[in-house]
Amino acid sequence: MNQDWGYGINKDRQIDFDRNDRRLAEYIRKYVPSYKLCISCGACTATCSTANLTDFYNIRRLNIFLMRGEIDEIAKHIDKCMFCGKCELVCPRGVNTRQVILIMKEGIKKIKQNEQL
Amino acid sequence: MNSFDIFVLPFAIGLYTLLIVFFAKVFDWIKHLPVGDRRKIGRGIRSRKLFGVVKEIFLESLIHRRIFKVNPLLGYMHMSLAFGWFLLIVLGAAESKIYGRDLLNTPWDPIFFKYFKHDTNEFHSAFFNFTMDFLLLFVLSGVFLAYLKRIYARLFGLKKTTKHIFFDRLAIISLWLIFPLRLLAESLTSGIYHNGGFLTDGLGSFLAGFMPVGHLEYTAWWLYSLSVGAFFVALPYSRYMHIPTEILLIAMRRFGIKTTTTFTNFSQIEVYSCPRCGICIDKCQMTSALGNEKPASVYFLNTIRAQKVKPGLSFDCMICGRCEQYCPVGISLMNHRLVQRNKLISNGYNFQFLKNGIPEKARIAYYAGCMTHLTPSIEKAMIKILEKAGTDFVFIDKDGGACCGRPMMLSGNFEGAEKLIEFNRNNILKSCADILVTSCAICYKVFKSNYDLPLKVLHHSEFILELVKSGKININKSGLRAVYHDPCELGRGSKVYEEPRELLSHALELVSTGYDRENALCCGGSLGNIMLGYEEKNKINAAVWKEMMVNDPEMLVTACPLCKKTFNKNAPVPVRDIAEIIADAVQISPVKPNHQLAPEQIAG
Ligand code: SF4
Ligand code: SF4
Ligand code: SF4
Ligand code: SF4
Numbered sequence: 010m011n012q013d014w015g016y017g018i019n020k021d022r023q024i025d026f027d028r029n030d031r032r033l034a035e036y037i038r039k040y041v042p043s044y045k046l047c048i049s050c051g052a053c054t055a056t057c058s059t060a061n062l063t064d065f066y067n068i069r070r071l072n073i074f075l076m077r078g079e080i081d082e083i084a085k086h087i088d089k090c091m092f093c094g095k096c097e098l099v100c101p102r103g104v105n106t107r108q109v110i111l112i113m114k115e116g117i118k119k120i121k122q123n124e125q126l
Numbered sequence: 127m128n129s130f131d132i133f134v135l136p137f138a139i140g141l142y143t144l145l146i147v148f149f150a151k152v153f154d155w156i157k158h159l160p161v162g163d164r165r166k167i168g169r170g171i172r173s174r175k176l177f178g179v180v181k182e183i184f185l186e187s188l189i190h191r192r193i194f195k196v197n198p199l200l201g202y203m204h205m206s207l208a209f210g211w212f213l214l215i216v217l218g219a220a221e222s223k224i225y226g227r228d229l230l231n232t233p234w235d236p237i238f239f240k241y242f243k244h245d246t247n248e249f250h251s252a253f254f255n256f257t258m259d260f261l262l263l264f265v266l267s268g269v270f271l272a273y274l275k276r277i278y279a280r281l282f283g284l285k286k287t288t289k290h291i292f293f294d295r296l297a298i299i300s301l302w303l304i305f306p307l308r309l310l311a312e313s314l315t316s317g318i319y320h321n322g323g324f325l326t327d328g329l330g331s332f333l334a335g336f337m338p339v340g341h342l343e344y345t346a347w348w349l350y351s352l353s354v355g356a357f358f359v360a361l362p363y364s365r366y367m368h369i370p371t372e373i374l375l376i377a378m379r380r381f382g383i384k385t386t387t388t389f390t391n392f393s394q395i396e397v398y399s400c401p402r403c404g405i406c407i408d409k410c411q412m413t414s415a416l417g418n419e420k421p422a423s424v425y426f427l428n429t430i431r432a433q434k435v436k437p438g439l440s441f442d443c444m445i446c447g448r449c450e451q452y453c454p455v456g457i458s459l460m461n462h463r464l465v466q467r468n469k470l471i472s473n474g475y476n477f478q479f480l481k482n483g484i485p486e487k488a489r490i491a492y493y494a495g496c497m498t499h500l501t502p503s504i505e506k507a508m509i510k511i512l513e514k515a516g517t518d519f520v521f522i523d524k525d526g527g528a529c530c531g532r533p534m535m536l537s538g539n540f541e542g543a544e545k546l547i548e549f550n551r552n553n554i555l556k557s558c559a560d561i562l563v564t565s566c567a568i569c570y571k572v573f574k575s576n577y578d579l580p581l582k583v584l585h586h587s588e589f590i591l592e593l594v595k596s597g598k599i600n601i602n603k604s605g606l607r608a609v610y611h612d613p614c615e616l617g618r619g620s621k622v623y624e625e626p627r628e629l630l631s632h633a634l635e636l637v638s639t640g641y642d643r644e645n646a647l648c649c650g651g652s653l654g655n656i657m658l659g660y661e662e663k664n665k666i667n668a669a670v671w672k673e674m675m676v677n678d679p680e681m682l683v684t685a686c687p688l689c690k691k692t693f694n695k696n697a698p699v700p701v702r703d704i705a706e707i708i709a710d711a712v713q714i715s716p717v718k719p720n721h722q723l724a725p726e727q728i729a730g
Contacts, residue, residue: 043659058496061526063479077497088476090538091527091546093496094653098691103660111441111471111537111656 020060035113036116036126037075041109047072053096053106059089068096068106075113084117129226129242134234138357141233147362148370155374157393163383165390165727170381179377187331187372188212192454196405197283203231204403206268208369213480214261221254221642231308237354240312240326241347244319259323262309269305286413288404288424290365300357307353314339351631372455375399387540396457400427406449406459411648412442416662423449423459430466438657440466445536445654452646460540467538475542478519480528480549484556488520491559493550493573495566496529497687504565504687507709508586514712515598520557523691527553532572532615536654543576551577555726563589565617565705567686568653574620585616587626587685587704594632601711606634609679609706611670611693613686626685626704637677647673649684651692668696674701683707688719 037044054060054069064088074082087110096106119126156164170176185191188209195203218236225227225243235242254266266459271282279287290447309326316322317339333339361367367535375395385393406423413419419441428436443463450459485491492512494505512519531546552602554562562569570585577583584592593599610630616622623643630636641647650658658666672680673697682697684690685704693701 022277031282038471056500058526058529060529065479071440088542089472089479089527091477092539092542093532093651094533094688095496095500098500098688105659107533107537107653108656110440114472115437115476118474 025049030080031078033080033083033113033116033122033126034075034078037109037112039090040112041105043103043105046111047104049073052099052101053104056095058091058093059096063089065089067077068110071113072109080120082119083113084121087113087117127231129235129238131238131241131347133344133351135235135351136232136348136355137351137358138232138355140358144358144361144464145278146400148367151362152374155395159391162667163301163378163390166381167378170377174608175380179380179440179596182376182380183373186376186454187369189563192456193403193405194560196452196454199271200275200282200284203271203282206264207272210261210265210268210374214258214265217254217257219262221258224250226479228617238347238351240315240321241343244314244315244321255321255323255327259325262305262312263325265305266309268712269302284404284408286404286407286419288402288609290402291428293360293363294365294402297357297360297366297490298352298416300360301366303353304350304357307346311343311350314343314346318343328561337585365400365402368399368455371398372401375455379456385458385465386464389465389469391461393465396455396462397431399426399429399455399516400457401455402428405452405454409448409452411446411448411650411666415650415666418442421661423453423457426463427457427459427467430462430688435466435470437470440538441655443655444614444648444650444658447650448645448648448653451618464536464538464540468540469538471538471542473539475539477528477542477549479544480546482549485522485553486520487558488518489560490517491522491554491557491562491565492519492521493522493527493530493554493555493562493566493569495523495564495569495687496526497568497691498565499523499526501687501690501703504690504703504705507703507705508565509561509600510709511590511593511705511712515593517598519563520559522553522557528574530566530569531570531576533653535572535576537656543572547572547576551579553579554579561589564685567613568620568688570613570622571619585622585625585685586618587616587623587629590705590708591629594629597615599708600713601632601708602713603632604634604711606681607637607677607679608634608681609639609677610684610704611649611674611676611682611684611689612643613689614646614648614652615683616685617646618644628702630683630707633707634681634683637679639674639676641670641673649686649689649692651688653688662694663692667692671696671698 035050049069049072051069054067057066057068059066060068071083071086090108090110094107100106116126190201190204190208193204218239222231222236222239225234256595275282275287279285312326313320313329313333314329317334330339334561378392378395383392385396402424404424407413407419410422412421421439426439429439440463445460445463447460453459473518492508498504502604528549530550531543534543534546559581560580561584562579563586564573565586567585573579573583594601608630611626612623627636647670649670650663679699680692681699682701683704684693684701687703690701690703
C-alpha cells in the first residue's frame with residue numbers, strides 16, 4: 010500500500026515574492042478563522058481518504074502551497090477531495106479543514122473568472 | 127335587498143387584488159413547472175389520489191393536526207382561526223344566499239349581512255344567529271390566544287417566536303383587528319335592531335345602555351371593512367400566503383411531486399407554504415445550544431423567498447432533520463438547504479484516481495466506512511461478530527476505500543457524489559454479495575437512498591439482531607444501565623429506531639431520555655455543517671450530554687462511529703458502539719469452523 014504520511018520532501022523552491030499570490034490565502038484567512046491554527050503537522054494527510062489512494066494529493070501540502078501563494082498547484086489537486094471529513098476529526102488543532110477546502114474551491118473559481126475576492 | 131354602501135369598497139378591492147395576485151402567481155408556478163411534474167398533476171387530478179388530497183387539506187389546513195401533536199394549545203389556536211373562519215365564511219355565504227334568495231350574490235353580501243339585513247325573524251334566523259355568534263366566539267378565542275402567545279410563548283411550548291418582516295406585521299395587525307371589529311360592528315347594529323345572536327345582541331344591548339350606538343355603528347363597519355381589505359392586500363407578501371399555497375402544496379405532494387436536486391417551482395411553492403410558525407426554531411440545536419437563531423429553517427426559507435440566499439446561512443446547518451421532523455407543513459427543509467448549497471458552490475470533482483479492483487466474492491459484503499476506520503474498536507468488534515457467527519463475508523473497504531459520497535452530497539456537490547456512488551456501487555456489485563452490511567449510519571443512509579442496490583442493505587445493528595434472532599450468536603445479558611443515542615442518519619434519516627433498541631435489550635438495561643427516537647438530538651459532530659468550528663461542536667455536544675444523563679445511565683451506546691467519536695470528547699460515562707457491546711457479550715459457544723450460512727438464514 011502506498012501511503013503518503015505527509016512528510017515527503019517538498020520540491021525545492023526559492024522564496025519568490027513576485028510569484029506569491031496572496032489573494033487566496035487572505036480569502037481563506039477571512040472566511041475560515043480556524044485556518045491560522047494549522048501547524049502543518051500532517052495528521053490530516055496521514056488519515057486522508059484520497060491521499061490513501063493517490064500520490065497526487067496531500068492536504069497538508071495544499072496548506073503550504075496556500076501560504077506560498079501557489080494557486081495553480083492547489084487548483085490542480087483540490088478537486089480530488091472527497092469531503093469525507095476524516096482530516097477534520099484527527100486535526101489536533103481543530104482546523105475546520107473541510108471549510109478550508111470549500112472556500113479554496115470557491116476562491117479558485119473566482120480567480121479563474123477574474124472576479125474580485 | 128340593498129346591500130351596497132361605499133364602505134364595502136376596501137373589502138372588495140382587497141379581495142379582488144388578492145385573487146388577481148394569487149392566481150397570477152399560481153399560473154406562473156404551474157406554467158414553469160418541470161414537464162414531468164405537470165404530467166403528474168394531470169394524472170393525479172384524474173385519480174383516486176384526489177380523495178387523499180381533500181382529506182389532508184381538511185386535516186392540515188383547517189384542523190392543523192400536526193400542530194396539535196407538537197402542542198395542543200398551539201393546535202387549538204391555529205384550528206380556531208382557520209377552521210372557525212372557514213365555517214364563518216361557509217355559513218355566512220349560506221345565510222346571505224338564503225335570505226337574499228340569490229345564489230349569485232356579491233362577495234360582500236355575507237360579510238356585511240347584518241348591516242343591511244335587520245329583520246331576521248324568519249324561522250331559520252335563530253339557527254343562524256346562534257351559530258354565527260358561536261363561530262365568532264370560537265375564532266375570537268383563537269385571536270385571544272394569538273395575543274397571549276406574543277406575550278407568553280412558553281404556554282404554547284415555544285421558547286422563541288418568529289421575528290416578523292414588514293408585511294407580516296401589517297398582515298398580523300389587520301388580522302388581529304378583523305374579528306374584534308366584526309364583533310363590535312355586529313353588536314352595535316344589534317344594539318339598534320336586535321338582529322344578533324346571544325353574543326352580539328347581548329353585547330349590543332349592553333353597549334346601547336350607555337353609548338350612542340346609532341352614531342358609532344357606521345364607523346365600526348368602515349373599520350371592519352378596512353381591516354379585512356388591508357389583510358387581503360398584505361396577504362400575498364406576508365406569511366399568510368401559506369393559506370392558499372398550502373392547498374396547492376398538499377395536492378402536488380400527494381401527486382408525487384418532490385424537491386430533489388434542483389430548485390423547481392414546486393420548491394418555490396414549498397417555500398411559500400411556510401406560515402413562519404416558528405416551531406423549527408426551538409427544535410434547532412443551533413438555537414438551543416449555541417443561541418444562534420439565524421440558521422433556523424424559517425429564516426432560511428425567508429432568504430430563499432426574498433432571493434437573498436447567503437452561503438453562510440446555507441452551510442450553517444447540521445442537516446440533522448429535527449426541524450423537518452416537526453414542521454407542520456412537511457416542507458423538505460433539508461433538501462432545500464442542500465439544493466441551495468448546490469447552487470452556491472463550485473461543483474468540481476476529479477476522481478480519476480479511483481480504480482475499481484476485483485474484490486473477493488462472498489455472501490456478505492462488509493463496508494466499514496471512513497468514520498469506522500477512525501474508530502478501529504468498532505471495526506474489530508464487527509469482525510469478531512462476523513467470524514463468531516461463521517459468516518462468509520468480504521471486507522470491501524479493508525484498506526480504506528473511497529468515501530460513500532454522503533458527505534459530498536451534504537456539501538451540495540451532487541455531481542461529485544454521483545461519481546463516488548458509481549465507484550463504490552461497482553465494487554459492491556462485483557463482490558456478488560446478497561447482503562451489504564455497514565457500520566456507519568452515514569454510509570447506510572446513502573446506500574439506502576441513493577445507491578439503488580439490488581441487494582439487501584443492513585446497518586450492523588439490524589444485521590446483528592438477525593444473527594441473534596436466528597440463534598447464530600448467543601449473548602449474555604448484564605445489568606448495566608445504558609442510554610441509547612439515535613444517530614441522525616440512522617434514526618430520522620433512515621427510520622431505524624427499534625432494531626438497535628431490541629438488540630441492546632438482549633445485552634443490557636436500556637434507560638430512556640427525553641430525546642428518544644424522532645426527537646433525538648444531533649451529537650454535534652455532523653458532517654452536514656461546514657461552518658461550525660471545533661469549539662461550537664463541542665458546545666452542542668456538551669448540551670446533548672446533559673440531556674443524555676438525566677436518568678443516570680452508566681454508559682452511552684450509539685450506532686454511528688462519528689457520534690461515538692463526538693461523544694467521547696465530553697464523556698462523563700463510557701461511550702461505546704452497539705457492535706462493541708455485542709462483541710463483548712457474545713457467549714463462547716462451539717461454532718463449527720467454516721460453517722457458512724445462507725443469507726436467507728441470516729437475514730430472514
Ligand atoms: S492536521 Fe490540522 S494542524 Fe495538522 S496539518 Fe492538518 S490542518 Fe494543519
Ligand atoms: S475531507 Fe478531503 S482532505 Fe479531508 S480526509 Fe477526506 S478526502 Fe482527505
Ligand atoms: S419551516 Fe415548518 S416549522 Fe419552520 S416556520 Fe415554516 S412551517 Fe413552521
Ligand atoms: S436540519 Fe437541524 S441544524 Fe439544520 S436547521 Fe434543521 S434543526 Fe437546525
